[in-house]
Amino acid sequence: MKKKILVVYYSISNGNTKQMAERVKEAVGADIAPIETVTPYTGSYNEIVEQGQLEVNRGYEPEIKPLKINPADYDVIILGTPTWWYTMAPAMLTFLKSCNWTGKTVIPFQTHGGWPGHVL
Numbered sequence: 001m002k003k004k005i006l007v008v009y010y011s012i013s014n015g016n017t018k019q020m021a022e023r024v025k026e027a028v029g030a031d032i033a034p035i036e037t038v039t040p041y042t043g044s045y046n047e048i049v050e051q052g053q054l055e056v057n058r059g060y061e062p063e064i065k066p067l068k069i070n071p072a073d074y075d076v077i078i079l080g081t082p083t084w085w086y087t088m089a090p091a092m093l094t095f096l097k098s099c100n101w102t103g104k105t106v107i108p109f110q111t112h113g114g115w116p117g118h119v120l
C-alpha cells in the first residue's frame with residue numbers, strides 16, 4: 001500500500017521553511033500542515049531573535065494550535081523547522097512532544113542562516 005506522507009513545518013520570520021516545505025510536498029506528493037503558536041510572535045526581527053534566545057535557553061514550549069490534519073493518519077512525517085539559537089524553534093519542540101511517534105518514519109529538515117547548530 002502506498003505510504004501516506006505529511007509535511008509539518010514551522011515558519012515565521014521570512015517564510016524560508018514554508019517555501020522548502022511546499023517544495024517537498026510537491027516533490028513527494030504529501031499533505032502539508034503548518035504549526036502555529038496560540039500567541040503569535042510580534043515585534044521586529046531582532047526582538048523575535050532575542051525572545052527566541054530566552055525561550056530556547058529555558059526550554060520553553062509555547063502552546064500551539066491543533067493541526068488541521070491528524071499526524072496519526074500518516075506513515076511518514078517530514079518535519080521542517082528553522083534554526084533558533086542552534087536548535088529547533090520552540091514551537092517544533094512543543095509539536096514533537098505532542099505526538100505519539102511509535103511506528104512513524106520521521107524525516108527532519110531545517111533551514112538556517114549559516115549556523116545550523118545541533119537541530120537535527
Ligand SMILES: Cc1cc2nc3c(=O)[nH]c(=O)nc-3n(C[C@H](O)[C@H](O)[C@H](O)COP(=O)(O)O)c2cc1C
Nearest residue numbers: 011012013014015016017052082085086113114115
Ligand atoms: C529567534 C531566531 C533565532 C535564530 N537563530 C539562528 C541560529 O542559531 N543559526 C542560524 O543559522 N540561523 C538562525 N536564525 C535564522 C533562521 O534560522 C533562518 O532565517 C530561517 O531560515 C528562518 O526560517 P523561517 O523564515 O521559515 O522562519 C534565527 C532566526 C530567529 C528568528
